[in-house]
Amino acid sequence: VVTEFVFATAQYESGDWDSAPLVPANLIDSVARYTSLAVAPTGAIVSLASDDLFRFPLVFLTGHLPVRFTDAERGNVRRFADRGGMLFVDDHNHDIDGAFHKTAVEEFGRAVGPLAQLPNTHPLYSAFFKFPDGPPNTSHELNGWGDNLVHSHLLAAMRGDRIAVLYSNKDYSSEWGYHPDNKRFLSIDNTKFGVNVIVYALTR
Amino acid sequence: MRSRADRVRRVVEWTLRAIALAALVALLWRALRPPGTPRVDVAGADVTAALERWTMSPPGERHVLFDATPDQRTRDWLRALARAGDAVRWSSARPLGAGALVAEPASDPDASTTVRLVSSAGEPVSLGDAAGLIDTLPRGGTAAFELATVEGALRASGATFRATTAPRDSVVLRPVLVVGAAGWESKFTVAALEERGWRVAARARVAPNVEVTQGPLGTIDTSRYSAVILLDSTGASLAPELSRYARSGGGVILGGSAARAVGLSTLAPGGVGRRVAGVAGGVAGATPRSGLGAFRIVSLRPDAVILESRDAAPLVAARRIDAGRVLQSGYDETWRWRMAGGDEAAAAHREWWSRLVAAVAYAPLVARPGAPDVAVDETPYSSLIDALGPATALDRRLTRSIDPLAVDRLLFALLMISLLIEWTSRRLRGAR
Numbered sequence: 001v002v003t004e005f006v007f008a009t010a011q012y013e014s015g016d017w018d019s020a021p022l023v024p025a026n027l028i029d030s031v032a033r034y035t036s037l038a039v040a041p042t043g044a045i046v047s048l049a050s051d052d053l054f055r056f057p058l059v060f061l062t063g064h065l066p067v068r069f070t071d072a073e074r075g076n077v078r079r080f081a082d083r084g085g086m087l088f089v090d091d092h093n094h095d096i097d098g099a100f101h102k103t104a105v106e107e108f109g110r111a112v113g114p115l116a117q118l119p120n121t122h123p124l125y126s127a128f129f130k131f132p133d134g135p136p137n138t139s140h141e142l143n144g145w146g147d148n149l150v151h152s153h154l155l156a157a158m159r160g161d162r163i164a165v166l167y168s169n170k171d172y173s174s175e176w177g178y179h180p181d182n183k184r185f186l187s188i189d190n191t192k193f194g195v196n197v198i199v200y201a202l203t204r
Numbered sequence: 205m206r207s208r209a210d211r212v213r214r215v216v217e218w219t220l221r222a223i224a225l226a227a228l229v230a231l232l233w234r235a236l237r238p239p240g241t242p243r244v245d246v247a248g249a250d251v252t253a254a255l256e257r258w259t260m261s262p263p264g265e266r267h268v269l270f271d272a273t274p275d276q277r278t279r280d281w282l283r284a285l286a287r288a289g290d291a292v293r294w295s296s297a298r299p300l301g302a303g304a305l306v307a308e309p310a311s312d313p314d315a316s317t318t319v320r321l322v323s324s325a326g327e328p329v330s331l332g333d334a335a336g337l338i339d340t341l342p343r344g345g346t347a348a349f350e351l352a353t354v355e356g357a358l359r360a361s362g363a364t365f366r367a368t369t370a371p372r373d374s375v376v377l378r379p380v381l382v383v384g385a386a387g388w389e390s391k392f393t394v395a396a397l398e399e400r401g402w403r404v405a406a407r408a409r410v411a412p413n414v415e416v417t418q419g420p421l422g423t424i425d426t427s428r429y430s431a432v433i434l435l436d437s438t439g440a441s442l443a444p445e446l447s448r449y450a451r452s453g454g455g456v457i458l459g460g461s462a463a464r465a466v467g468l469s470t471l472a473p474g475g476v477g478r479r480v481a482g483v484a485g486g487v488a489g490a491t492p493r494s495g496l497g498a499f500r501i502v503s504l505r506p507d508a509v510i511l512e513s514r515d516a517a518p519l520v521a522a523r524r525i526d527a528g529r530v531l532q533s534g535y536d537e538t539w540r541w542r543m544a545g546g547d548e549a550a551a552a553h554r555e556w557w558s559r560l561v562a563a564v565a566y567a568p569l570v571a572r573p574g575a576p577d578v579a580v581d582e583t584p585y586s587s588l589i590d591a592l593g594p595a596t597a598l599d600r601r602l603t604r605s606i607d608p609l610a611v612d613r614l615l616f617a618l619l620m621i622s623l624l625i626e627w628t629s630r631r632l633r634g635a636r
Binding site: 005035036051054055057082083084085127128162199201202203204 | 387412536
């Protein structure tokens with residue numbers, strides 16, 4: 001008997017936390033498809049201000065709008081990171097001048113610590129699938145949407161040698177926001193990096 | 205015609221001669237008399253002076269009245285007297301505390317020392333080292349301390365005893381191997397042990413034939429690992445290897461339902477029963493493990509020792525297998541304690557896991573470099589009984605009120621003084 005992994009999405013007071021509703025199901029499908037991990041068939045939504053946050057050591061957070069944490073949310077995020085939890089944050093705007101990026105970086109800097117570039121040789125990129133060039137690019141980056149940049153690195157706030165906050169400007173929320181059945185139309189499954197994030201969180 | 209004063213003087217001289225003669229006769233009689241009823245020499249307050257006196261005297265009956273457990277030097281001296289022919293007995297004016305103090309290296313990566321102190325209930329005891337006072341037990345009893353550092357010798361002092369010890373050994377700790385499916389329990393078990401200072405190797409199964417690994421991996425033996433933790437049944441194929449490892453001295457921890465696996469059940473202290481749920485909200489309370497779900501341990505083997513229970517159901521148990529130890533913990537979600545517990549939960553979770561590992565770890569002893577060269581007296585009361593036997597009530601009728609050597613010295617002094625005065629008196633009046 002192994003506790004099932006439950007994919008949790010963070011709910012926060014400000015912004016549109018539920019802007020990528022198809023991502024959880026898609027990543028759950030990928031985890032079940034490629035690994036033998038016990039994974040719950042449906043995800044969970046957890047408020048950052050709630051004690052329930054501590055039932056889910058990996059939490060996905062996304063949105064387009066400014067991120068302003070309440071005191072309770074900020075305190076919980078700090079405690080969550082200190083206890084060993086990991087937040088995977090994705091900028092749904094894919095825009096480093098956008099409201100989400102500016103405010104989220106500031107909020108996580110206050111709550112957990114400054115975000116810095118994660119080396120592309122980090123174990124995250126080899127936790128399950130191999131990504132020797134670092135984070136895979138998204139079609140939104142390659143199409144020049146958002147900030148018209150292809151981001152070569154992810155950002156991270158660390159606790160020791162462990163990632164406490166993994167921050168992406170690559171808009172995986174859009175890249176992975178489709179029904180899992182449509183993977184059959186892709187020559188390469190673009191959610192594989194999501195499997196790496198989950199396996200890394202479960203093993204490091 | 206002699207004057208009256210001259211006559212008195214002569215009478216005094218004759219008296220002095222008589223006294224000297226009597227003292228001489230008494231001394232001769234004391235030296236040559238046949239042995240009579242043995243008398244007992246009693247030493248009380250000044251034992252050292254009595255020991256010196258007894259050492260210079262012929263063998264006899266000795267009785268020492270202690271008001272506190274004697275130190276090692278006194279015990280050794282009395283034991284030597286006993287072996288030289290003295291009949292040495294002892295008693296105490298008040299009950300002596302049976303205190304004991306031991307210090308041994310903890311099987312813990314922070315190189316701490318475990319100090320165990322036992323004293324009679326009711327007797328206040330203080331524990332200290334060369335750096336000063338460490339702690340006190342106002343009412344005595346039993347206590348264990350984990351000390352990060354110890355300066356010089358450790359001393360436990362009570363009203364009736366003083367025990368001394370010093371850490372002399374340290375332990376060699378090797379990495380801990382954690383095996384399980386990738387999941388929160390394996391992740392946070394590894395994290396807890398690493399944060400506590402253990403070197404951890406891990407194998408987390410993520411897919412068939414795919415494992416995420418860390419640390420030094422290789423054959424499971426005591427030269428490589430101090431302990432192996434199997435968190436679930438994914439390590440069942442290691443059962444033969446683990447059996448050899450445990451029998452050769454290694455420590456094995458079977459978590460959750462791992463003991464259900466074929467091959468591992470023969471190692472486990474018991475079987476795996478049904479899972480009991482934790483108390484809602486319990487992890488944030490005063491007894492956080494009550495909030496954790498766990499598998500009951502059933503069908504305990506006769507040699508198993510229960511370490512933790514809930515509602516009379518064993519949840520943690522251990523047993524020895526030849527030179528090694530196997531511990532079975534029914535908990536399978538201790539990570540919830542770390543994540544959702546109170547302010548001290550993460551530290552408590554680390555300590556709990558570290559203690560489990562320390563309880564079974566293969567940790568050979570080596571001499572501690574720079575260990576203090578001190579005389580160790582860990583169990584003064586039992587050492588006293590070992591040296592002199594149990595306490596014996598003193599028969600006051602047999603005690604000597606006067607030291608025989610002192611009597612001899614007194615008689616000799618009387619003899620010499622009498623002769624000196626008699627001689628002086630005689631010479632002063634002109635006689636030879």
